[in-house]
Amino acid sequence: MTDNGYDADLLILGGSFLGVELLRLVRNHRRGRKLSVIVIDRQRTHPYIPLGHELLTERMTYAVAGDTELETERFAIAAPGVRWVQGELVGFDAAAHEAQLDDGRRFRARFVVFGLGSEIRAPASLPGGARMLAYKSKAQFEQCRAALQRVLAGEGEPPSVLVVGGGISGVEITGELAHLVKARPSTWRAPKLVMVHGGDHLLPGLTPRAGQRAEAALRAQGVELLLGTRLVSVGADSATVHGPEGERVIPCALGFWAGGLQPPPVLAAIDLPHTEDGWLRVGPTLQCVSSSTERPELFAGGDVARVYGGDGRWPTMQRAIEAIFAAKTIAANILTLARHPPDYPDGVPPLEPHPLWSDFPHGVSIGGRSLIVYGRLVFPLAGFNIWFRRFLMRQYMRRYRA
Numbered sequence: 001m002t003d004n005g006y007d008a009d010l011l012i013l014g015g016s017f018l019g020v021e022l023l024r025l026v027r028n029h030r031r032g033r034k035l036s037v038i039v040i041d042r043q044r045t046h047p048y049i050p051l052g053h054e055l056l057t058e059r060m061t062y063a064v065a066g067d068t069e070l071e072t073e074r075f076a077i078a079a080p081g082v083r084w085v086q087g088e089l090v091g092f093d094a095a096a097h098e099a100q101l102d103d104g105r106r107f108r109a110r111f112v113v114f115g116l117g118s119e120i121r122a123p124a125s126l127p128g129g130a131r132m133l134a135y136k137s138k139a140q141f142e143q144c145r146a147a148l149q150r151v152l153a154g155e156g157e158p159p160s161v162l163v164v165g166g167g168i169s170g171v172e173i174t175g176e177l178a179h180l181v182k183a184r185p186s187t188w189r190a191p192k193l194v195m196v197h198g199g200d201h202l203l204p205g206l207t208p209r210a211g212q213r214a215e216a217a218l219r220a221q222g223v224e225l226l227l228g229t230r231l232v233s234v235g236a237d238s239a240t241v242h243g244p245e246g247e248r249v250i251p252c253a254l255g256f257w258a259g260g261l262q263p264p265p266v267l268a269a270i271d272l273p274h275t276e277d278g279w280l281r282v283g284p285t286l287q288c289v290s291s292s293t294e295r296p297e298l299f300a301g302g303d304v305a306r307v308y309g310g311d312g313r314w315p316t317m318q319r320a321i322e323a324i325f326a327a328k329t330i331a332a333n334i335l336t337l338a339r340h341p342p343d344y345p346d347g348v349p350p351l352e353p354h355p356l357w358s359d360f361p362h363g364v365s366i367g368g369r370s371l372i373v374y375g376r377l378v379f380p381l382a383g384f385n386i387w388f389r390r391f392l393m394r395q396y397m398r399r400y401r402a
Contacts, residue, residue: 004110004342006097008038010334011109013089013099015041015072017320018115018302020400021327027079031335037082038107040099043138044073044086048393050320052135053169053176053365056144058185060390068393070400078402089116092270094288094298110342111297111334114270114280114288115327118261118303118318120169128234132164132257135173144256151254152180152188159191159253162239164231166197167205170258171214172365178221179367193223194250196241198230203373206362210373213380217369261303261318272298275306275313284309284353286330296348297337301326307354314356321360329354363389 010026012019019039026032047055047069054060060068073084087101098108120136122129135141151159163174180190195218201211202218202225218225229243239252263278272288273281280300282288284307288298302323307314316322333351340349361374363385370382 006109007107008083008109009035009338010037010111010113011097011099011107012037012039012113012115013092014115014117014302014304015039015043015076015084016046016115016117016302016323018113018117018323018327018330020070020072020075021324022113022115022331023076023079023082024400025327025331026334027082029331029335031338032331033081035081035111035338037076037079038085038109039076039082040085040087040089040101040107041072042086042088044071044084045138046070046072047138047141048396049136049141051389051393052141053172056135056141056148056173057176057180059176059179059183067397070397071402072400074402075400089266090269091266092272094271097295097297111337112299113330113334114298114300114304115302115323116264116266116304117323119264120257120260121262122164122234122257122259126231126233128239129257131234131236132255134257147254149188152184152191154187154189156189158189160251161191161193162250162252162255163193163195163258164197164255165258165260166195166199166202166211166214166227167258167260168203168362168364170195170197170256171202171218173256173258174218174223175221175365175367175369177367178218178223181222182368191254192251194226194252195223196226196229196231198228200228202227203364206364206373207376207378209376209378210362210364210371213371213378214364214366217366217371221367221369264304267304272300279306280304282307284314285333285351286326286354287333287351295342296344296351297334299330299333301330301354307356309353317357317360319360322357325357326354365389 076082076084090102091100120134122132133144135144174195202214203211229241232240232242275281282300282305286299286301303318364371370385372379
């Protein structure tokens with residue numbers, strides 16, 4: 001324990017994009033190297049989820065250490081003074097700066113950073129929703145891989161696969177599955193694909209031109225698109241949807257849910273300010289403000305946090321790059337606070353505000369086709385986009401190699 005009874009100086013809750021980048025920045029700083037660190041995560045390695053659709057269909061080889069899967073724990077504990085704890089967070093005492101795990105273990109630190117990310121899951125109210133798959137976490141990813149191998153293996157009639165949600169993730173997994181017609185593992189069949197989307201155009205977070213391009217690309221690859229349609233229920237081998245022409249039952253050997261990000265359920269048990277839709281609410285310096293403590297050492301960033309300041313909620317991106325940007329702000333502010341005693345006799349020093357990145361170039365893979373989107377600009381540069389996103393993955397793996 002540290003001199004003040006803490007288990008560490010810095011507690012990082014979540015070891016994915018924000019967590020590993022924060023650890024790298026802190027350990028690379030002279031003052032940061034003096035801090036003891038505990039990282040808590042439910043898993044020891046992390047697949048490169050931004051290209052999860054290519055890993056699921058085996059266009060890229062999955063689980064190659066240091067290539068398509070980051071050995072996160074190994075990277076973390078290679079630095080002196082860092083401890084990795086595998087466990088599931090179930091609660092947090094803001095006044096005590098104490099994290100509680102599902103096995104009863106508790107860890108306290110002066111500085112605590114929430115980098116828990118987000119989840120993709122069907123609503124609990126959806127009948128049969130538990131049958132819908134997603135691949136945000138490693139456990140979900142493994143479940144998806146096993147399901148695809150089971151459903152697509154063999155001969156005979158192509159199985160029907162349903163994808164719900166027409167955002168970037170939904171478009172990418174649909175396009176990748178459609179591309180199996182041209183390139184797939186030797187024992188697989190190419191599926192029939194149906195995409196259900198509640199809006200009137202795809203890629204609702206991007207310019208309408210991008211949605212139109214994505215729609216044309218998917219239809220050209222044989223995907224049946226049901227726009228303005230919602231999923232009503234999911235059965236063992238079929239799904240019921242409701243659209244402009246009423247209710248319809250469609251075959252469904254396998255279903256993917258891509259209907260938007262959800263807050264991790266544990267956030268509801270954390271005594272910190274939340275947004276109306278359940279995310280952690282932070283200020284421009286990415287600090288959490290709690291009714292139970294006046295101390296300034298609690299931070300959150302990445303998907304788990306929504307930034308408020310000035311005129312209200314900032315239009316931040318829910319993307320891996322935003323988590324990496326947030327880690328830079330949080331690291332700088334922790335290092336500033338670490339220069340002062342915990343009681344701050346001269347007052348809390350001014351901290352660095354997070355720069356607002358309301359947009360950034362988007363690469364959208366659509367099977368054999370691809371888009372690069374920035375603002376209103378849309379470029380169909382398939383070869384370059386695929387190469388560049390794989391290049392970013394290699395750079396990411398190299399950056400956090402032990």
